[in-house]
Amino acid sequence: MGIPSQIKNGGWGAVAIYLYSLFISLYWDIPLISTDRIALAAAAAPALILMFTVVTANEWLNDYWAGGNLKRSAETIARITGESDFYDSAPQEVKDSVDEFDELGYSHHVAILSGIILAIAVPITGYLIAEVVGLFIGVALAFVILRVLSIRSYRELNQLAKQMSVPYEAKYENQ
Numbered sequence: 649m650g651i652p653s654q655i656k657n658g659g660w661g662a663v664a665i666y667l668y669s670l671f672i673s674l675y676w677d678i679p680l681i682s683t684d685r686i687a688l689a690a691a692a693a694p695a696l697i698l699m700f701t702v703v704t705a706n707e708w709l710n711d712y713w714a715g716g717n718l719k720r721s722a723e724t725i726a727r728i729t730g731e732s733d734f735y736d737s738a739p740q741e742v743k744d745s746v747d748e749f750d751e752l753g754y755s756h757h758v759a760i761l762s763g764i765i766l767a768i769a770v771p772i773t774g775y776l777i778a779e780v781v782g783l784f785i786g787v788a789l790a791f792v793i794l795r796v797l798s799i800r801s802y803r804e805l806n807q808l809a810k811q812m813s814v815p816y817e818a819k820y821e822n823q
Contacts, residue, residue, distance in 0.1 A: 661762030763797030
């Protein structure tokens, strides 16, 4: 997966982090950000750092968020194939499902982490802007952000992990 594909697959989580960073850089007067163009460019840094972190920690994140389902799918595949290297000897349909999990897993990791980051940052920002009223609004937004980004992506990632062994089961069920 190349850099353009990673940026494209960063999804709504990366967009949300970018927009939040842009809001922060435009709302507060940060000395190094003197023009709107610089603000637009500087706001991309947190989203790019998040996407780079997901790329470097992808395996660990897969194990952390969907480890149980991935392990069960891998055990099912190993039981069916007899512990052989199932990816290299697998039919194209199975390789496609594993590749789909890897590609979609990246965007789900970005969404999960951005939801968590924003759910922490938005109430703090709300409090700094409008004290108690801003805090309550920030907490309400945090619940929405967690629901829309993190929880939905977590569920979809685990569903993908469960579905990974389905092509094997379908191919080998009559043997």
